[in-house]
Amino acid sequence: xxxxxxxxxxxxRARVRHRIIGIVTSVVLVGVLVWVVLRLNQNDQFAxxxxxxxxxxxxxxxxxxxxxxxxxxxxxxIALSIPFGMIFATGRLSDHWFLRWxxxxxxxxxxxIPVLMMxxxxxxxxxxxxxxxxxxxxxxxxxxxxxxxxxxxAGIRAVHKxxxxxxYSIGLRKYQLMVIILIPQAIxxxxxxxxSQCVVALKDSALAFVIPFDExxxxxxxxxxxxxxxxxxxxxxxxxxxxxxxxxxxxAIWLERRMAxxxxxxxxxxxxxxxxxGDQSIGGxxx
Amino acid sequence: xxxxxDQSDAIFDGFWETIQLLLISGLFATVLxxxxxxxxxxxxxxxxxxxxxxxxxxxxxxLVVLFILVVFGLPELDIQYTFFEKATIALSIYTAAFVCExxxxxxxxxxxxxxxxxxxxxxxxxxxxxxxxxxxxxxAVVPPMASVYIALAKNTSVxxxxxxxxxxxxxxxxxxxxxxxxxxxxxxxGLGYVAIVAVISTxxxxxxxxxxxxx
Numbered sequence: 379x380x381x382x383x384x385x386x387x388x389x390x391r392a393r394v395r396h397r398i399i400g401i402v403t404s405v406v407l408v409g410v411l412v413w414v415v416l417r418l419n420q421n422d423q424f425a426x427x428x429x430x431x432x433x434x435x436x437x438x439x440x441x442x443x444x445x446x447x448x449x450x451x452x453x454x455x456i457a458l459s460i461p462f463g464m465i466f467a468t469g470r471l472s473d474h475w476f477l478r479w480x481x482x483x484x485x486x487x488x489x490x491i492p493v494l495m496m497x498x499x500x501x502x503x504x505x506x507x508x509x510x511x512x513x514x515x516x517x518x519x520x521x522x523x524x525x526x527x528x529x530x531x532a533g534i535r536a537v538h539k540x541x542x543x544x545x546y547s548i549g550l551r552k553y554q555l556m557v558i559i560l561i562p563q564a565i566x567x568x569x570x571x572x573x574s575q576c577v578v579a580l581k582d583s584a585l586a587f588v589i590p591f592d593e594x595x596x597x598x599x600x601x602x603x604x605x606x607x608x609x610x611x612x613x614x615x616x617x618x619x620x621x622x623x624x625x626x627x628x629x630a631i632w633l634e635r636r637m638a639x640x641x642x643x644x645x646x647x648x649x650x651x652x653x654x655x656g657d658q659s660i661g662g663x664x665x
Numbered sequence: 666x667x668x669x670x671d672q673s674d675a676i677f678d679g680f681w682e683t684i685q686l687l688l689i690s691g692l693f694a695t696v697l698x699x700x701x702x703x704x705x706x707x708x709x710x711x712x713x714x715x716x717x718x719x720x721x722x723x724x725x726x727x728l729v730v731l732f733i734l735v736v737f738g739l740p741e742l743d744i745q746y747t748f749f750e751k752a753t754i755a756l757s758i759y760t761a762a763f764v765c766e767x768x769x770x771x772x773x774x775x776x777x778x779x780x781x782x783x784x785x786x787x788x789x790x791x792x793x794x795x796x797x798x799x800x801x802x803x804x805a806v807v808p809p810m811a812s813v814y815i816a817l818a819k820n821t822s823v824x825x826x827x828x829x830x831x832x833x834x835x836x837x838x839x840x841x842x843x844x845x846x847x848x849x850x851x852x853x854x855g856l857g858y859v860a861i862v863a864v865i866s867t868x869x870x871x872x873x874x875x876x877x878x879x880x
Contacts, residue, residue, distance in 0.1 A: 400712075407711065417742055420743075492822035494833050498837040503844060608740075609742065615730045
């Protein structure tokens with residue numbers, strides 16, 4: 379019950395009431411589930427031929443290959459987003475307006491537009507030049523990089539002021555201060571945020587299905603078209619993503635707790651222009 | 666640049682569709698998400714479990730996969746809706762998970778001492794909730810909810826892949842017609858989204874300032 383402030387410790391009567399509410403809720407839940415199962419059964423969703431593709435070795439292999447491509451997209455996108463975020467975060471913290479302003483505009487623009495828009499743009503304008511892989515990856519880098527830039531900026535600003543004062547007092551320049559003192563301290567606290575962004579990138583890789591590409595959702599879309607089993611395919615795809623993303627989220631939470639125990643708070647939820655990036659915490663708000 | 670003016674009707678129609686998706690799914694998601702948040706903080710274990718399972722399921726599923734399930738899966742179950750309706754269903758289900766988390770986080774920001782203090786001066790449960798806990802939680806919920814709505818505004822674009830001609834689908838169609846004007850179209854329509862995001866974040870900013878209290 380999460381030590382909620384909303385409720386008193388229940389007395390005997392409240393406990394009975396809670397038990398009754400619990401039983402009623404369970405009955406309703408079971409009722410809904412039974413209805414769903416009956417509905418699925420009525421429409422032959424449990425028929426073997428709907429699920430057969432997912433026990434056919436060749437198709438399972440295709441899905442597995444698709445999953446590898448999905449992971450590749452996410453890993454490359456995040457690997458490039460981190461330097462992108464670093465560069466633009468330091469840019470926005472620059473003392474020079476001619477660095478600060480372009481960085482501000484770029485970061486805010488790519489945070490505000492849908493990833494799918496960029497995918498359509500690149501696939502229509504540049505697909506032959508850069509190939510479909512980069513048509514997916516570049517938008518993901520621009521979006522996740524911009525989000526990470528805001529996370530990093532908040533992380534750098536959260537480093538104690540005494541650290542930069544100490545740096546200046548021993549005669550470091552601004553960029554030395556950034557590279558030697560501020561960034562190394564900020565980056566460890568930002569690990570959970572980076573992992574959360576991996577979840578976002580994994581989910582957004584599914585947008586590739588509009589082109590389409592070879593990642594798992596596009597593979598699933600082909601299966602669905604061939605076997606007319608959209609429901610079964612959707613469930614399989616969703617399960618794969620839930621397992622991977624849930625594990626990643628747990629990892630992020632574990633890292634966060636571990637850091638908290640070591641007395642280092644993880645990156646504070648950055649508040650930028652009234653918009654809180656941090657809600658994207660575990661799982662992210664991306665598509 | 667001319668293309669933006671020549672096609673302004675199509676572009677405005679697209680954004681009108683985007684805004685409708687945003688408002689309707691935003692409303693449904695808020696209602697469902699608040700209900701789920703109430704389940705997650707309720708003192709009944711089954712309700713907690715339902716809320717948690719919902720959030721973990723839909724937060725970790727790509728929106729595209731949810732669209733596949735709703736747009737192509739529902740007809741297989743003999744449930745028929747228009748593309749626009751199905752897009753709102755998918756967006757609402759997905760966004761509700763994030764609304765739930767935002768609301769729950771808001772309730773959790775209220776320190777336990779607040780409720781204890783309220784009770785110790787003799788306030789009843791309703792008074793504690795209505796006068797002390799909820800007003801504070803409400804304020805704390807505004808910024809994360811604004812982010813949820815901003816994410817929703819961008820997520821409406823996924824409907825472009827599923828038969829709804831909103832702004833991103835319009836962009837795609839116009840790009841195919843006139844690849845020469847690609848940059849104008851991209852930045853023009855991009856600015857439309859920037860405007861929507863700016864409206865939401867300004868609104869949340871104003872609300873936040875309006876309700877600001879010293880803690």
